[in-house]
Amino acid sequence: xxxxxxxxxxxxxxxxxxxxxxxxxxxxxxxxxxxxxxxxxxxxxxxxxxxxxxxxxxxxxxxxxxxxxxxxxxxxxxxxxxxxxxxxxxxxxxxxxxxxxxxxxxxxxxxxxxxxxxxxxxxxxxxxxxxxxxxxxxxxxxxxxxxxxxxxxxxxxxxxxxxxxxxxxxxxxxxxxxxxxxxxxxxxxxxxxxxxxxxxxxxxxxxxxxxxxxxxxxxxxxxxxxxxxxxxxxxxxxxxxxxxxxxxxxxxxxxxxxxxxxxxxxxxxxxxxxxxxxxxxxxxxxxxxxxxxxxxxxxxxxxxxxxxxxxxxxxxxxxxxxxxxxxxxxxxxxxxxxxxxxxxxxxxxxxxxxxxxxxxxxxxxxxxxxxxxxxxxxxxxxxxxxxxxxxxxxxxxxxxxxxxxxxxxxxxxxxxxxxxxxxxxxxxxxxxxxxxxxxxxxxxxxxxxxxxxxxxxxxxxxxxxxxxxxxxxxxxxxxxxxxx
Amino acid sequence: xxxxxxxxxxxxxxxxxxxxxxxxxxxxxxxxxxxxxxxxxxxxxxxxxxxxxxxxxxxxxxxxxxxxxxxxxxxxxxxxxxxxxxxxxxxxxxxxxxxxxxxxxxxxxxxxxxxxxxxxxxxxxxxxxxxxxxxxxxxxxxxxxxxxxxxxxxxxxxxxxxxxxxxxxxxxxxxxxxxxxxxxxxxxxxxxxxxxxxxxxxxxxxxxxxxxxxxxxxxxxxxxxxxxxxxxxxxxxxxxxxxxxxxxxxxxxxxxxxxxxxxxxxxxxxxxxxxxxxxxxxxxxxxxxxxxxxxxxxxxxxxxxxxxxxxxxxxxxxxxxxxxxxxxxxxxxxxxxxxxxxxxxxxxxxxxxxxxxxxxxxxxxxxxxxxxxxxxxxxxxxxxxxxxxxxxxxxxxxxxxxxxxxxxxxxxxxxxxxxxxxxxxxxxxxxx
Numbered sequence: 001x002x003x004x005x006x007x008x009x010x011x012x013x014x015x016x017x018x019x020x021x022x023x024x025x026x027x028x029x030x031x032x033x034x035x036x037x038x039x040x041x042x043x044x045x046x047x048x049x050x051x052x053x054x055x056x057x058x059x060x061x062x063x064x065x066x067x068x069x070x071x072x073x074x075x076x077x078x079x080x081x082x083x084x085x086x087x088x089x090x091x092x093x094x095x096x097x098x099x100x101x102x103x104x105x106x107x108x109x110x111x112x113x114x115x116x117x118x119x120x121x122x123x124x125x126x127x128x129x130x131x132x133x134x135x136x137x138x139x140x141x142x143x144x145x146x147x148x149x150x151x152x153x154x155x156x157x158x159x160x161x162x163x164x165x166x167x168x169x170x171x172x173x174x175x176x177x178x179x180x181x182x183x184x185x186x187x188x189x190x191x192x193x194x195x196x197x198x199x200x201x202x203x204x205x206x207x208x209x210x211x212x213x214x215x216x217x218x219x220x221x222x223x224x225x226x227x228x229x230x231x232x233x234x235x236x237x238x239x240x241x242x243x244x245x246x247x248x249x250x251x252x253x254x255x256x257x258x259x260x261x262x263x264x265x266x267x268x269x270x271x272x273x274x275x276x277x278x279x280x281x282x283x284x285x286x287x288x289x290x291x292x293x294x295x296x297x298x299x300x301x302x303x304x305x306x307x308x309x310x311x312x313x314x315x316x317x318x319x320x321x322x323x324x325x326x327x328x329x330x331x332x333x334x335x336x337x338x339x340x341x342x343x344x345x346x347x348x349x350x351x352x353x354x355x356x357x358x359x360x361x362x363x364x365x366x367x368x369x370x371x372x373x374x375x376x377x378x379x380x381x382x383x384x385x386x387x388x389x390x391x392x393x394x395x396x397x398x399x400x401x402x403x404x405x406x407x408x409x410x411x412x413x414x415x416x417x418x419x420x421x422x423x424x425x426x427x428x429x430x431x432x433x434x435x436x437x438x439x440x441x442x443x444x445x446x447x448x449x450x451x452x453x454x455x456x457x458x459x460x461x462x463x464x465x466x467x468x469x470x471x472x473x474x475x476x477x478x479x480x481x482x483x484x
Numbered sequence: 485x486x487x488x489x490x491x492x493x494x495x496x497x498x499x500x501x502x503x504x505x506x507x508x509x510x511x512x513x514x515x516x517x518x519x520x521x522x523x524x525x526x527x528x529x530x531x532x533x534x535x536x537x538x539x540x541x542x543x544x545x546x547x548x549x550x551x552x553x554x555x556x557x558x559x560x561x562x563x564x565x566x567x568x569x570x571x572x573x574x575x576x577x578x579x580x581x582x583x584x585x586x587x588x589x590x591x592x593x594x595x596x597x598x599x600x601x602x603x604x605x606x607x608x609x610x611x612x613x614x615x616x617x618x619x620x621x622x623x624x625x626x627x628x629x630x631x632x633x634x635x636x637x638x639x640x641x642x643x644x645x646x647x648x649x650x651x652x653x654x655x656x657x658x659x660x661x662x663x664x665x666x667x668x669x670x671x672x673x674x675x676x677x678x679x680x681x682x683x684x685x686x687x688x689x690x691x692x693x694x695x696x697x698x699x700x701x702x703x704x705x706x707x708x709x710x711x712x713x714x715x716x717x718x719x720x721x722x723x724x725x726x727x728x729x730x731x732x733x734x735x736x737x738x739x740x741x742x743x744x745x746x747x748x749x750x751x752x753x754x755x756x757x758x759x760x761x762x763x764x765x766x767x768x769x770x771x772x773x774x775x776x777x778x779x780x781x782x783x784x785x786x787x788x789x790x791x792x793x794x795x796x797x798x799x800x801x802x803x804x805x806x807x808x809x810x811x812x813x814x815x816x817x818x819x820x821x822x823x824x825x826x827x828x829x830x831x832x833x834x835x836x837x838x839x840x841x842x843x844x845x846x847x848x849x850x851x852x853x854x855x856x857x858x859x860x861x862x863x864x865x866x867x868x869x870x871x872x873x874x875x876x877x878x879x880x881x882x883x884x885x886x887x888x889x890x891x892x893x894x895x896x897x898x899x900x901x902x903x904x905x906x907x908x909x910x911x912x913x914x915x916x
Contacts, residue, residue: 106695107798107830129699151644162642164651165619180889187829188605188796190867190887191913192660192894193618196651200644217699240560246583246672248562286702286749292742345640349560377642378561414643421645432638432645440634441647443900448893459646 007045010066010090014048017058022049022096033091036076036083044071044085049093053171053179053209056092060207060453061177063090069456072207074115074146077138079341080422082149082202086457086464092207094145100124101210108215109168109185114145114208118152121213130215133160136418137326145208151200153418155251155282155325158376160216162418164199171210172198175453185212197444202420204455205448219284222250223294223313224321227306228275232256232359235277236352238304239375242281243348245300247293251282252376258335259328259370259383266331267324272308279306279375280325282318328372329383335368336385340397343419344408348378357407358382365400367393379417380408406431421459429461491545493525494538494875501545506552507633507664514662515631517544518906525908526658528600529571531592531786534872535604536657536911537883546662548599554665559584562670563622563639568599568663579670587614587671589706591782599663605655609706609738609781612828617654620668624650626661629902633664641669652897659912660901674740677705679774680750681722682757683715683764684733691803693735694827696756698799702749703828706738706778711806712813712822712834714780721776722766731763736777784824785833785871790815792835792872799830809834812856833871851877884913 007025014023024030024047033047045068050056063070069089076083085091097113100121104110105128112121118139122131135154136142142152148170153162160166169183183195198205229235235254242249255263255278260271271278279301283293298309312318324331332339346354355371358380362369373381384400386393405415409431416425429438438460445451457464491501504510517524523541527533528548554567555575559582566575572586572593579585590596590606600606602617614620623637626649636649653663684690690709697704710718715734735757739749750767757765768774785792797805802825813821815836823834867885870878887894891914898905898916910916 104798106800108698109798151648153642157642161615161619164648165615180893182890182893186796186798187831188616188618188655190869190884191891192656192897193651193654194890194893196618196648196654200648220700243562244560246675248671286700286741286745288744288748289702289741292745345638345642347558347561347563347640349558374642378640379642412639414638414640415645417640417642418644425645429646433635436632437634437636438646440628440632440649440901441636443897444647444649447897447900449896 037079047091074143079419080424082422169212172206221290222284227301253280254375256371269324345417346413528597529595532604538878565667591786613703623667625664629906682762693760709825710734714822795868
């Protein structure tokens with residue numbers, strides 16, 4: 001337990017590193033850092049916002065000196081509790097490290113600081129005819145460092161891969177405050193693929209302070225096809241048909257009727273009100289490639305009963321469509337004060353069956369469920385709507401979420417497609433992994449010299465007293481406005 | 485003895501060989517070896533055994549190719565799970581039946597196994613469009629040194645559940661564990677494929693052509709530059725080649741897509757070649773004619789060599805590296821030199837082979853070549869790997885360059901996963 005004298009010393013020492021404006025210690029200021037995309041209440045001992053790798057390093061050393069756990073934090077948009085601090089920890093916020101250090105347009109590489117907001121990278125390199133592919137729906141807020149920690153995805157990862165397929169190297173600060181590069185700016189490196197081990201490690205092995213990223217050329221042509229379906233079944237079968245035809249679209253998203261009703265007044269995307277589900281299918285590349293693929297896709301959609309297909313191929317109308325997809329969760333705020341966004345993955349061929357079971361779960365637990373998700377890679381996002389003030393709602397949401405995850409695992413899927421395990425799902429890791437698997441994974445901590453310094457209460461079952469299943473971590477107020 | 489000799493590595497023959505028939509047998513064999521402190525070298529197809537430092541200890545060879553076959557293919561999901569001992573060709577043949585493939589074309593696919601190709605981080609031209617094998621793996625089961633079976637990842641193309649132990653095995657030479665099965669994301673076999681071959685006199689022109697192609701919004705399936713003595717015999721297979729003896733470099737581009745798209749891509753590539761003074765261009769449909777060109781790429785990496793180097797630098801710097809290596813092409817009075825540059829990746833593979841089968845060469849001469857190469861690459865800021873070298877040379881050199889300070893993390897990883905140093909001890913980076 002920290003006495004006020006020790007906290008005083010801590011604050012004084014941190015102030016020497018970053019200056020008084022960048023140490024947060026007053027209770028009324030600390031509240032902001034209690035939570036991330038979840039609302040677990042756990043007050044950190046202190047928050048420090050360094051301006052450089054050296055300051056991060058010194059802050060880590062100081063935390064060691066005081067015996068504090070460390071939680072690295074980006075924008076705090078994470079949904080699995082990754083940035084929620086265990087009681088009495090030091091939060092190191094990377095939000096002042098926002099620079100693009102270097103862009104190499106010949107070799108298609110950018111080196112950036114971890115606090116850079118995802119979309120700002122693509123915006124900055126567009127003038128070179130390049131962009132950064134992984135595009136989480138929260139990309140206007142989330143940071144590259146957070147993307148690395150969670151191996152973030154996004155709609156365009158279907159064809160192009162997720163964060164780990166685009167990171168070339170990472171400079172990290174280790175638990176002892178030393179700095180080391182994993183990988184580099186080249187496409188591959190000698191020795192074990194340590195950058196792969198770090199990506200998706202949810203802030204448990206070190207703090208990223210520089211990231212080398214691979215950029216790809218902007219496509220010459222992009223077309224988004226909007227196909228409404230009379231039944232959810234037909235939409236699900238269309239997903240399999242498209243993949244089965246030999247096309248891997250740039251993006252393939254599904255929106256169900258509940259979501260369509262919510263987004264129409266907010267974004268006016270013009271989806272037919274009678275549609276049970278809408279597929280957004282995007283293809284990109286050379287003009288001829290886009291034409292060839294779009295033709296095949298439209299034929300498939302029509303064969304499955306989509307009769308009001310629309311196409312968007314100018315930047316403005318495409319932007320509107322994507323805004324309605326990426327802003328969908330926020331738009332659901334009109335329907336209920338709270339939501340829980342489930343993140344699970346199933347094989348594409350089981351989509352129809354799983355969606356039917358998700359719908360049954362909604363009926364069984366008397367909870368409306370909106371579905372807006374990355375159908376193309378089987379990454380579901382059933383969004384359970386409720387009101388936490390209603391007695392019994394929260395308990396039913398917890399159970400419903402757990403049932404859905406169990407189904408995902410039972411059909412050969414995964415516990416998380418993008419949000420990570422964090423606090424939210426650590427108690428479910430046993431559904432997928434046995435003790436030997438978990439023991440092997442845990443070896444990464446001593447290998448990185450990390451011990452239990454960083455995020456000690458994350459990922460592994462039983463490591464957090466706060467992880468009471470999904471309830472504590474992923475229930476959100478729809479009024480808070482963040483895009484997910 | 486005859487059987488044992490086929491498991492010789494760098495002139496060193498093991499005392500025993502085991503060929504387990506099941507995963508359980510494999511697990512027990514490794515646990516037993518670990519318990520009795522034996523040094524184990526895992527074997528797949530044996531195509532990558534020249535890679536790695538000289539074995540200091542070698543008690544037991546463990547060959548995984550007799551383990552029962554596993555083939556779970558979900559065509560609708562574009563995923564498959566296969567046993568590590570399956571050859572690349574065998575896998576591709578089975579996937580082909582559903583019009584699918586693993587987008588991975590390493591050399592010697594008829595012999596190389598999935599596990600071995602991953603452990604050696606083998607590379608082929610398809611990496612241009614699809615990333616290395618690292619980007620195609622979605623899950624794995626491995627046997628640790630103590631015999632326990634561990635899995636990571638999953639069987640769906642997207643997952644963040646726990647740490648990525650599977651990618652850690654890529655290029656690891658089995659030093660953290662022996663691969664048992666691997667799950668992959670697959671790709672459809674394209675409707676149509678075509679190869680464009682362009683001949684050049686100088687590397688600057690090849691660089692310009694390559695940059696023009698890479699900058700476009702399509703990724704060719706394969707993009708490679710062939711140099712050295714592999715080039716002249718291929719010239720006669722081009723249509724109307726310029727028989728100018730000074731044409732030294734061949735740019736190979738493989739294209740895929742539907743009819744209109746592939747025509748457009750062809751026009752873009754031939755246009756780039758024309759704009760950069762190519763001395764001849766041929767457009768080849770993939771069956772038959774094109775395969776001999778791509779085979780020449782394979783041959784750089786799989787011919788028995790006096791010396792073979794591999795290095796990955798920044799893509800644009802690959803051309804400079806190729807030029808520097810060409811200057812070192814004379815190792816012996818009559819060696820054959822060939823090199824390939826995977827230009828969108830920046831990987832150069834260069835090999836020196838002996839024309840008349842005599843494998844001796846003055847070590848001093850070879851060391852000098854290696855030293856010059858290392859300093860060249862140091863200047864470019866990267867490291868080289870000796871993928872093949874005579875045992876005498878290996879005695880005096882680390883075949884891997886300096887991996888930098890992260891080697892400390894690598895050493896601790898090894899201690900965690902293989903505390904008794906059972907798996908391929910001493911053969912990896914940093915002497916791990």
